[in-house]
Amino acid sequence: xxxxxxxxxxxxxxxxxxxxxxxxxxxxxxxxxxxxxxxxxxxxxxxxxxxxxxxxxxxxxxxxxxxxxxxxxxxxxxxxxxxxxxxxxxxxxxxxxxxxxxxxxxxxxxxxxxxxxxxxxxxxxxxxxxxxxxxxxxxxxxxxxxxxxxxxxxxxxxxxxxxxxxxxxxxxxxxxxxxxxxxxxxxxxxxxxxxxxxxxxxxxxxxxxxxxxxxxxxxxxxxxxxxxxxxxxxxxxxxxxxxxxxxxxxxxxxxxxxxxxxxxxxxxxxxxxxxxxxxxxxxxxxxxxxxxxxxxxxxxxxxxxxxxxxxxxxxxxxxxxxxxxxxxxxxxxxxxxxxxxxxxxxxxxxxxxxxxxxxxxxxxxxxxxxxxxxxxxxxxxxxxxxxxxxxxxxxxxxxxxxxxxxxxxxxxxxxxxxxxxxxxxxxxxx
Numbered sequence: 001x002x003x004x005x006x007x008x009x010x011x012x013x014x015x016x017x018x019x020x021x022x023x024x025x026x027x028x029x030x031x032x033x034x035x036x037x038x039x040x041x042x043x044x045x046x047x048x049x050x051x052x053x054x055x056x057x058x059x060x061x062x063x064x065x066x067x068x069x070x071x072x073x074x075x076x077x078x079x080x081x082x083x084x085x086x087x088x089x090x091x092x093x094x095x096x097x098x099x100x101x102x103x104x105x106x107x108x109x110x111x112x113x114x115x116x117x118x119x120x121x122x123x124x125x126x127x128x129x130x131x132x133x134x135x136x137x138x139x140x141x142x143x144x145x146x147x148x149x150x151x152x153x154x155x156x157x158x159x160x161x162x163x164x165x166x167x168x169x170x171x172x173x174x175x176x177x178x179x180x181x182x183x184x185x186x187x188x189x190x191x192x193x194x195x196x197x198x199x200x201x202x203x204x205x206x207x208x209x210x211x212x213x214x215x216x217x218x219x220x221x222x223x224x225x226x227x228x229x230x231x232x233x234x235x236x237x238x239x240x241x242x243x244x245x246x247x248x249x250x251x252x253x254x255x256x257x258x259x260x261x262x263x264x265x266x267x268x269x270x271x272x273x274x275x276x277x278x279x280x281x282x283x284x285x286x287x288x289x290x291x292x293x294x295x296x297x298x299x300x301x302x303x304x305x306x307x308x309x310x311x312x313x314x315x316x317x318x319x320x321x322x323x324x325x326x327x328x329x330x331x332x333x334x335x336x337x338x339x340x341x342x343x344x345x346x347x348x349x350x351x352x353x354x355x356x357x358x359x360x361x362x363x364x365x366x367x368x369x370x371x372x373x374x375x376x377x378x379x380x381x382x383x384x385x386x387x388x389x390x391x392x393x394x395x396x397x398x399x400x401x402x403x404x405x406x407x408x409x410x411x412x413x414x415x416x417x418x419x420x421x422x423x424x425x426x427x428x429x430x
Contacts, residue, residue: 001184001185002037002125002181002184002185003182003184004181004182005181005182007178008127008179008180008181009040009044009127011127011150011152011178011179012040012041012044012045012127012129012150012179013045013048014045014151015150015151016045016129017045017048017049019132019134019150020099020101020118022045022046022049022078025051026046026049026051026052026078027051027052027074027076027077028042028046028051028054028076028077028079029042029054029074029076029078030043030054030055030056030079031061031067031079031080031085032081032082032313033311033312035311035312036312037124037128038080038082038103038128041080041101041120042079042080054070054074057070064088064089064092064093067089068095071095071096071097072096077099078097078098078099078100078101079097079100079101080101080102080103081313082312082313083102083103083104083105083106083107084104084255084307084309084313084314084315085313086101086102087102087107087108087109087110087254087255090117091110094114095114095115096114097115098116099115099116099117099118100116100118101117101118101120102118102119103120103121103122104312104313104314106144106223106225106241106245106248107119107144108244108245108256109248109253109254110135111138111139111140112134112135112137112139113137113138116134116135116137117134117135118132118133119132119133119135119144119146119147120132120146121146121147121221122175123175123207123209125181125194125195126177126179126180126209128179129150130149130175130179131147131148131149131150131155131221132146132150133145133146133147133148133220134147142249143216143245145216145220145221145222145223146220146221147220147221148219148220148221149175149177150177150179152177152178153175153176153179154175154177154201155173155174156173156206157169157171157173157174157213157221158171158172158174159171159172160172162199167214167216167217167219168216169214170212170214170224171212171213172209172210172211172213173209173211173212173213173221173223174206174209175206176198176201176204176205178204180195180204180206180207181195181207182195193208194207194208194210195208210227211224211225212224212225212226212239212241223241225239225241238269238295240258240259242296243258243269243288243296244258244271246287246288246291246292247271247273247284247288250279250284250288252275252276252277253274254273254274254275254276255273255274255307256273257271257273257315258270258271258272258298261300261322268299268300268323269295269298270298270299270301270323271301271302272304273301273302273303273304274304274307275303278303279303281301281303284301285297285298285301299361300323300324302320302323304320308320330354330355330358331355331356331357332355333356333396334356335400335404337383337403338356338396338397338400340383341356341377341383341385341396341399341400342356343380344377344380345360345365345396347376348365348372348373348376349363349365349369356395356396356397356400357396357397359394360394360395360396361391361394365390370387370391373385373387373390374386374387385399385403389402
């Protein structure tokens with residue numbers, strides 16, 4: 001339990017009234033459960049203004065059509081939702097309310113046109129929202145920021161040495177101000193880890209959010225994901241938030257989650273996504289490769305009809321299906337060399353749902369696995385395969401052809417192609 005106080009709630013209430021421009025005539029929907037901290041946005045500022053709160057019945061909260069009818073019937077003027085639900089309502093329905101707030105997850109692929117969209121961010125420990133971004137009307141954002149600090153608060157981005165980092169550099173997001181709570185109920189050690197006095201402003205407390213963020217060139221904060229979602233794959237550090245941000249820019253893609261999961265015996269970067277229509281996964285892969293370095297491009301793409309959600313309406317990562325590596329064409333080995341190499345590859349990768357023309361890299365062949373492949377090919381099949389050839393040629397067919405043709409032939413062919421530099425006699429050519 002997070003121990004909060006009335007001073008923080010008062011600051012949040014007054015700031016939210018001004019932010020949402022609430023008046024006594026507003027009719028605000030309360031979609032979020034009372035067990036979810038974000039519900040306070042739909043209750044305290046509204047009642048403090050003298051406006052009306054319309055509590056959405058539990059029975060309709062998973063039925064978008066019924067939710068829309070509820071909003072229309074009660075002439076709702078505003079309200080907040082988890083990001084997943086907000087995007088669904090914004091893209092599939094013609095809402096007639098003045099504003100909508102989104103929070104809990106990264107917001108992507110929406111434009112603030114008929115409805116004013118506010119992207120909010122905040123942990124329970126800091127009495128809900130600590131930053132907000134009012135999207136500019138009709139502006140298309142490649143990355144939608146979480147904006148600037150709420151009134152009377154500060155948002156700092158720091159490195160592992162608790163020093164401020166320059167704009168554009170990623171670091172841990174910390175909040176200091178009146179909304180910082182006392183700590184955790186009966187968890188003194190945990191409280192000391194993340195709560196403390198602010199080293200940058202005297203007399204206020206600061207909370208370490210554990211989230212990765214940076215300030216952009218416009219002075220707004222960009223959310224990059226949880227620090228503990230930062231993963232290592234093949235020795236490279238990957239920020240899953242950046243992978244998700246790029247994928248969400250692809251036309252038609254609505255929701256995205258990137259995870260590192262096992263396929264066979266290898267670890268793969270997997271992208272789960274929903275979209276308006278069936279997406280060409282190779283086209284999506286190529287799109288992501290335009291701006292992301294090779295190791296940040298997913299090898300497994302899983303398109304889902306809907307994302308599994310937690311009771312609070314956030315995407316439930318634990319309930320995402322096991323990844324399946326899809327291969328456009330499975331070509332069986334033909335030559336003796338191909339058969340031997342294929343047997344070794346299936347042992348190293350831990351599965352056989354691929355063919356001799358499948359890229360071994362896309363099937364999860366890392367540089368370390370390539371070393372094991374090379375050693376196993378020599379020990380078990382008597383074949384000499386260079387690690388460099390595995391990573392360069394990538395398919396079993398190409399590797400086998402290179403071995404069967406031999407190095408000398410390769411040298412001669414290259415020389416023949418450059419005959420103006422390396423003249424070859426008729427006898428040599430023969």
